Amino acid sequence: MRDYDEITAFLGEWGPYQKSVFFFLSLSVFPNGFCGLSIVFVGDIPEHRCFIPGNLNLSEAWMNRTIPLEQDKDKLQYSKCRRYRLDVIKNLSEIFPDPDSVNISEVGQEPCLDGWVYSKEQYISTIVSEWDLVCNNEWKGPFAMSIFFIGVLTGSFISGQLSDRFGRKLILYGTMGVQSVFSVLQIFSPNWELFCLLNFFVGLGQISNYVAAFVLGSELLGKSTRAIFGILGVCISFAIGYMTLPFVAYFIRNWRILLFTLSLSGLIYIPMWWFVPESPRWLLVKGKAKEAEAIFRHIAKKNGVTPPEVFFTDLELEDLKAKSKQSSTIIDLFKSPNIRAITIVNFLLWMIITSIYNGLSLNTSNLHGDDYLNCFFAGAIEVPAYIASWIFIQRFPRRLSLTGILFLGGVVFFFIQLIPSNLSIIATVLVMIGKFAVSCALAMVYVYTVELYPTIVRNMGIGTSTMASRLGSIISPYIFYLGIYYEFLPFILIGCVLILAASLVLLLPETINIPLPEMIDQMQKFKFISRRDHMNLDPLYTHAATEEDNTVTQKTEEI
Known part of the structure; x- marks a missing residue:
């Protein structure tokens, strides 16, 4: 039985068709770097400190003394999670107009019972500022990303099995759709819990898409270009998407608008359906020799080469069926x-x-x-x-x-x-x-x-x-x-x-x-x-x- 590379040797290694497949499948990985690391900005923690209600009628001098100073590394800065007890501060302000005449450090402290004030210098909003994922809730930010990676783990487990059963191309486009659709749905998240749930499906779609594109490219391209595709095609396309992310995030400081903009990158998938075929290797493993042969003839036409009249002998077809039963x-x-x-x-x-x-x-x-x-x-x-x-x-x-x-x-x-x-x-x-x-x-x-x-x-x-x-x-x-x-x-x-x-x-x-x-x-x-x-x-x-x-x-x- 001839191996696959010997059967397809007449197609050449780097013809016009292989070049287009290399380009489109590499391009399909771009959104993984573009969207997959969006949590760097979507979930960033802005500068913040306790909110002080305005109904206390504190003077500006007293208002500036309501937040204790804490040592952070080598400098003093306002506490992000504590404030002085406001009932005591209110009473002191009525007795002592000048806060410098009082030893504020002896006043008891309390947590941020009325919420936080967030700096707008860098972000209009992030999931942290919208749902107060700071102080005692600071663990929720990293947890949202862990949920994403649990989705990635799940996708890693099921994508290979689904791809082996239903085909590389179908799973590639299906998971591309999952990644894009659930990224858009995240925009409408009313709370952190739903955002995390949707983040699970975004992670599931992202890794499945990445793996399916890698496998499909490796099976469609010749042996001399597979390693180049895996490292320089897929990986560098991911890196370019990664590099583009901060450029977009710089101009869009609202996390919902940023996620929506990043999700639009999924539109580049649509035209690829007509340029990237199913894997002939997978078709042969599944006993679909006629469909694989049709793809070979299409590639030969695009590359300007003449295909053989007969691709497989009866003995080779029987051998393929026997090998497909091994597991x-x-x-x-x-x-x-x-x-x-x-x-x-x-x-x-x-x-x-x-x-x-x-x-x-x-x-x-x-x-x-x-x-x-x-x-x-x-x-x-x-x-x-x-x-x-x-x-x-x-x-x-x-x-x-x-x-x-x-x-x-x-x-x-x-x-x-x-x-x-x-x-x-x-x-x-x-x-x-x-x-x-x-x-x-x-x-x-x-x-x-x-x-x-x-x-x-x-x-x-x-x-x-x-x-x-x-x-x-x-x-x-x-x-x-x-x-x-x-x-x-x-x-x-x-x-x-x-x-x-x-x-x-x-x-x-x-x-x-x-x-x-x-x-x-x-x-x-x-x-x-x-x-x-x-x-x-x-x-x-x-x-x-x-x-x-x-x-x-x-x-x-x-x-």
Whole structure:
């Protein structure tokens, strides 16, 4: 049986049709960066302090003394969550017209019983200022983003199964619609609870759309352009959307209008229906050879090549049907000691890298300097990061490259606590260097995972790794929430876990210049697993021992 690439070799690798598919599917990822990180501005916390009712008839001098001063880092500022007891202040103001003649610090304090006053200097409104998500309710802001990532986790779980059952194209456009429609519905949220519920569905649609576009592009494009599409097409399109977000947010300071404007980007999906076909690979797996053949002939026409008269022999069609009956389950990722060790380490890597990436992306508004510029730079730094990851993948061993870039990121974050407060711009630069390292690692770990797992469980391995990463995403909004206890605690934590991740990578086998494994016993060996331990008699694990296989094994052990 000829493989898929051999069957479609006559179409060419980079014809007009492949170029259009590359462009449109990359474009479909743009709204994920454009809308997915909107919470950076939609959920930002404006400057605020307790509201003082006007019916107290306090003089301006007394009004300015109703809020206590608190030490924040290296400066004094008005408390955001406390005020002096207003009944006492009212009585004192009637007795002492001049507040300087009274020791205000001896007056008892109380929480903001009448709500808060929010600065309009940067935002007209955010979900924080509209629903008072501050002080005792400050946890609700990060929780809204955690709900989004729970939706992402759910989408990661169901999108692959739906895509395998109903087709890549249908799920791609269906989830695009889910993301756009629920983003619009969020505009009409009357309360925080409904906003969170809708945010769940936005997250579900976003990741499903992203994964479906990646899979569809990988299956439609030739083997020489798949990696370029995955890293430079999909990832850079996401980064461009990320970079565009602060530009739009700068001119739209109302969170409802901003969400509506961002949701309009979903309109770019509509024309794509006529330019992007269903995956012929999926059609063949489902036994729909005639539909796949029709797509091949259409591509051949667009590329100006002559298709063969007969695409598949009867024997090949029977072979396709037989292969479609083979299946694997998540249990196969844990059966032998070797694949179990690789799977556990892989899960930890995905969780660490993704949680740090999302935590840094959501924290741009807390960095020193202009929020909009910081967000733009955080997106812009990903472009060279993805280009660097492509160069690393092309020229250097995967294991050493990934270890090195993770270790660099960990060391950089440790240094941030050593930067004096008057040199905050240097701290911001270090954060951007760390973001570069984490973005680079995120792109590389995807390719590394593809090469680690054998064909029989590769989709399962990637899918479960993605699910593991979403568990890390759920906790990511709270990483920088730890800063309320100690300013540099989040950076110390990030540095520690990145160095831990770098150490874990060293346990994994090298995959550069090694043929992709087909069966589980062909996988490269985990550092502390013997060759015999990861063999198994299950049919999914074994293969015919040919001279070529023995040669590959010998080369692998030498490496």
